[in-house]
Amino acid sequence: MKSIINPETLNFLSTLEINNNRDWFNENKNLYLKAKENVENVVNEIISGISEFDKSVERLEAKNCIFRIYKDTRFSKDKTPYKTNIGASLVEKGPKTLNSAGYYVHIEPGKSFLAGGVYMTETKNLKAIREKISSESEDFLKIINKKSFKDDLELRGDRLVKVPQSFGKEDPMGDYLKFKQFTVFHALSDEDVLDENFVKNTIKIFKEIYPFNEFLNEAIEK
Template sequence: MLQRETLTYIENLTKNNNKAWFDENRHLFEEAKSDFETLVKNIISSFGKIDPDIAPLEAKNCIFRQYRDVRFSKDKTPYKHHMGASFDRGGKKSGFAGYYLHIQPGNKSMAGGGIWMPEAAQLKKIRQEIDYSWEEFAAILNEPAFKKIYGGLEEGEFKLSREPKGYDKENPAIEVLKLKSVVAIHPLTDDELVSKDLLKKIVATFTALMPLIKFINRSLE
């Protein structure tokens, strides 16, 4: 579980997104960061027993920086309004698909994962594997645990309006092949974040996603 104070800190940082406030309340940031890091360590310890690719990870290498990269953004606010961690085989910069945890008060948190906006060469490999092994991939999406927790893959901005080059519109996998990201998301409420069952819920959420992660990573090897 997370401490309620951690959510309060993120809320206050969102309202006071400036360096002066951040510096004045750095001790609160350190407490919130430590609380989140403890959760990430517990996830690695627990879920690493289910997915061996996660076991070697260190929390510090999974957690994203609180500071925003504003170099190419019109929004110059210096800090993120959430805390996040990515649990990927080989680390979050490995290029492999993985699991993601996003903590944002206001019932905007989520757990899930996949691979977000891969490079063209990676996406080509993923689409080929889905096309070649469509029955296997469809079975993963139709697993009861996956359907119950995720419902399906995220679409919206992640999807082409027509079939990608080289694929027929009658292909049984065409709606999935249109995707530019292969991602599944499960929302988390603020009450769930501070519940003693949070770790158990996240582990169950990641476990239901594991066959999809393994499939994507197999296509990238």
């Protein structure tokens, strides 16, 4: 039997947003555990599907990929104690790695999305990615200009104002070299998340992301 995201999971997250305090959460922790288990089951099926074309994730388990719901509020003006989403990072070396491109599932009422690429990485890796984009521009453009890629995904990330100093100002790939993060994004409606084919549709999007991730990881692993 295939797994689906249950409406109760989105309902829990919506209710948590209204009652984001420790007393309510502790009284309703069973609802959180059910929502977390639901997402874990779905993510395990997604991992299984991805592993058919990307072997790097085949040893991952959803329970190790889902982020804690508890927030670190030490340096935040927002002192609410809990995240109002359930997110899973599917990366070869685990969700906390900064050194590999991977896949991300974000479940949050009205704000769900799928993503891929590199969100944060070491400076040397960022430089390596930019160098590969500059020197292998044709391969990079072939990936991001593919019709199905452009139809389903948006390249996102913080950007520099100018092309990095180590590259020529007139580098034809200058607009891409300004990126400080190399991520692609696919928005999801609540209807998309609750669709009985959510797992299948997610795997399809991640298969589209795979060549992008592969390009980035080839640069990082050199």
